[in-house]
Amino acid sequence: MNKPKTHIFVCTSSRVNGQSKGFCHSKEAGNIVENFLEEIRERDLGAEVFVSNTGCFSLCEKGPIVVVYPDNVWYGGVRPEDVEKIMDEHIEGGKVIKSLEL
Amino acid sequence: MNKPKTHIFVCTSSRVNGQSKGFCHSKEAGNIVENFLEEIRERDLGAEVFVSNTGCFSLCEKGPIVVVYPDNVWYGGVRPEDVEKIMDEHIEGGKVIKSLEL
Numbered sequence: 001m002n003k004p005k006t007h008i009f010v011c012t013s014s015r016v017n018g019q020s021k022g023f024c025h026s027k028e029a030g031n032i033v034e035n036f037l038e039e040i041r042e043r044d045l046g047a048e049v050f051v052s053n054t055g056c057f058s059l060c061e062k063g064p065i066v067v068v069y070p071d072n073v074w075y076g077g078v079r080p081e082d083v084e085k086i087m088d089e090h091i092e093g094g095k096v097i098k099s100l101e102l
Numbered sequence: 103m104n105k106p107k108t109h110i111f112v113c114t115s116s117r118v119n120g121q122s123k124g125f126c127h128s129k130e131a132g133n134i135v136e137n138f139l140e141e142i143r144e145r146d147l148g149a150e151v152f153v154s155n156t157g158c159f160s161l162c163e164k165g166p167i168v169v170v171y172p173d174n175v176w177y178g179g180v181r182p183e184d185v186e187k188i189m190d191e192h193i194e195g196g197k198v199i200k201s202l203e204l
């Protein structure tokens with residue numbers, strides 16, 4: 001199969017058997033997911049970059065959380081407006097954003 | 103922060119704004135998550151191995167899907183009873199299970 005080159009995981013506090021509830025979800029994590037999807041579409045990176053929403057990472061006090069694999073880079077306190085910067089500097093530029101890194 | 107050495111993602115068809123619905127969820131993905139949590143607890147690997155449920159990976163026809171990062175190994179058609187084997191051979195043994203790999 002064609003694996004994505006980069007896989008971005010956004011905590012949306014999605015529960016296995018129920019609705020999304022919790023800290024990251026309340027902090028507009030859904031908008032973070034939407035912004036990633038829009039940036040990936042606009043940059044035509046759909047074949048290389050995949051975004052997934054996830055359940056809780058048990059780091060709620062540092063949320064919203066975004067994790068980039070296989071780089072294994074964890075970002076905290078991410079706002080929807082940080083998505084463009086993450087795409088520019090990390091996903092396309094290959095540089096970890098120290099100010100957001102956990 | 104202490105990052106997990108291995109991060110296992112299980113598609114539970116979790117939707118950003120709603121309930122888990124869809125193929126993987128209907129295929130007992132919730133039991134796969136539960137089995138991983140139980141194996142990790144029993145093996146005392148909680149500090150090294152983390153499990154997350156996720157939204158759809160757009161590979162529904164190959165589900166249920168389990169992805170292991172940073173290894174970037176994708177497994178398909180995973181059954182709850184495969185979890186012990188994945189823990190033994192891959193997570194603890196470091197060997198990819200070819201029969202399940204996508």
